[in-house]
Amino acid sequence: MFRPSRTAMSALAALPLVAATARARAQSVPPMVPATGTVLDITAQGRTTRIPDLATIRAGVVAQAATASAALADDAMRIQRVLAALKKAGIAPRDIATASVRLNPQYRYADNRPPTLTGYQATDSVSIRFHDIARAGPILDALVAEGANQIDGPDLSLDNPDAALDEARTDAVRRARIRADLYARAAGLHVVRIVSISESGENTGGGNAPMVYARAQLKVDTAIAPGEKDVTATLSVRFLLE
Incomplete structure (x- = not known):
């Protein structure tokens, strides 16, 4: 005849206590x-x-050229001027982040003809944030003066x-x-x-x-x-x- 071990009997005896404790915990939270x-x-x-007390501006440059490398080179030169203007305006490096870099082919379309590649367009944009909102206007003016031709903002927040x-x-x-x-x-x-x-x-x-x-x-x-x-x-x- 099968007889449960002493360990098994102890575990079975503890089950009612565990169940009662679980019920007590469940009942402590009102429905x-x-x-x-x-x-x-x-x-x-x-x-x-x-x-x-926080302004965020997204500034970018767009360059077009016959080849992809030329478009990227022109774009890089333009964005460096923008970054230099931000540094001159006192924007800390930690408050400037690259937002996007893109290179897209450009085509000319005509009826009943396949598209013709005409060149490439490169875009580069950075996100700038600063706390002195009164400086937002002068910073926008400085960015445009240094070649930024795509600007969104300022987005004012807390x-x-x-x-x-x-x-x-x-x-x-x-x-x-x-x-x-x-x-x-x-x-x-x-x-x-x-x-x-x-x-x-x-x-x-x-x-x-x-x-x-x-x-x-x-x-x-x-x-x-x-x-x-x-x-x-x-x-x-x-x-x-x-």
Whole structure:
């Protein structure tokens, strides 16, 4: 007749204790949907404002030539002038990064004829960031003066949005509670507690439309107004009403 070993018997004896501990842990967390009361789900957006303290500009050069090597050589010479202008303007090397380098063949198209290769176009662009937004206009002017013929920006944003986001989150909870109290009073109930909170979105205030800067503006002193940015946080809050 089979007899379980002493080790196996000890393990079997411990199973009820393990199961009881697991049940106790599972029961320590309240359910997302309470057994009694009325559940109210509120989605609220909190908001605060900040003045942008970081500007990002993307500047590039375009060169065309009959051969690929000639186009790349001309492009490299132009981008070196742009980099020298940035260095002269006091932009730190760590705040300048290559954004893209491209080389594309150029064709001439005609009806009922195969495309004819006419040359190559090389493009090179860099991304520049700096904190003194008042310098954005002069930097744009200097870039164009040194041959940059493709410029997007400045994109104004917050360098460290964490504190502003926390303010927006706090505001979102406040707004959610005010609205929950409103619904509860209208229904003849009162708010017992918050059952759950989840964050469903945030906006740190970045991403304004790029400004295309034309060579015709070379002799104009460009002015950049930073304005204010809305920083928002969206929360979904579940309340228990009774």
